[in-house]
Amino acid sequence: MRQRAEFTTAVRGGSRSGRRLVTGHLIVRGGRDEPARVGFVVSRAVGGAVVRNKVRRRLRHLARGHLDSLPGGSLLVVRANPPAAAARQSDLAAEFDLVLGTLLRRQVGALQR
Numbered sequence: 001m002r003q004r005a006e007f008t009t010a011v012r013g014g015s016r017s018g019r020r021l022v023t024g025h026l027i028v029r030g031g032r033d034e035p036a037r038v039g040f041v042v043s044r045a046v047g048g049a050v051v052r053n054k055v056r057r058r059l060r061h062l063a064r065g066h067l068d069s070l071p072g073g074s075l076l077v078v079r080a081n082p083p084a085a086a087a088r089q090s091d092l093a094a095e096f097d098l099v100l101g102t103l104l105r106r107q108v109g110a111l112q113r
Contacts, residue, residue, distance in 0.1 A: 001039030001075060010039070010075040017102040019095040021084040022059070026103035029073040036070035038063045041079040055080050058089060062096045069100075071108065076100075 001007065014027030040059055042052045059078050070076060078099075084092060 001037040001077070006037065006075055007039055007041070007077055010077045014075065014077075015103050015106040017099045017106070018081075019099055021081055021087050021092055021095045022099055023079040023081060024096075024099040024103050025077040025079075026070075026100075026107050027075050028071045028107045029075065032072040034073040036067055036072060036074045036076065038067070038070075038076045038078065041077060043080075045082045046080050047082075047085045051085050052080075055084050058092060059084075059096070062093055066096075066100055069104065074107070076103070 001010075010027045011025045014025045016023065016025050018024070038060075040056050040063075042056050042059075044052070046052050046055055059080060063076070063078060078096070
């Protein structure tokens with residue numbers, strides 16, 4: 001995801017779930033034939049450019065494994081919190097899984113009602 005409008009749509013209109021290392025925003029839209037899209041927000045509070053890019057690469061690797069579990073047309077924004085810079089990959093993966101699981105339960109449950 002690279003369009004500002006998509007980030008805004010997901011953050012303002014979707015569900016939010018946060019943990020110590022990452023926060024996620026998910027909105028499920030109607031386009032089942034469209035692929036799910038993921039965007040990342042890694043601010044300067046996380047660290048310098050090298051650290052931010054490293055955190056972004058680590059999150060991208062985690063998100064790639066979960067793209068199939070996201071409903072078609074959904075938008076997911078993953079925001080890295082400052083402690084993510086020093087976190088181990090296993091801790092980052094565990095919190096990412098928890099955040100994504102919570103978001104999917106909220107959004108998919110809301111669609112089924």
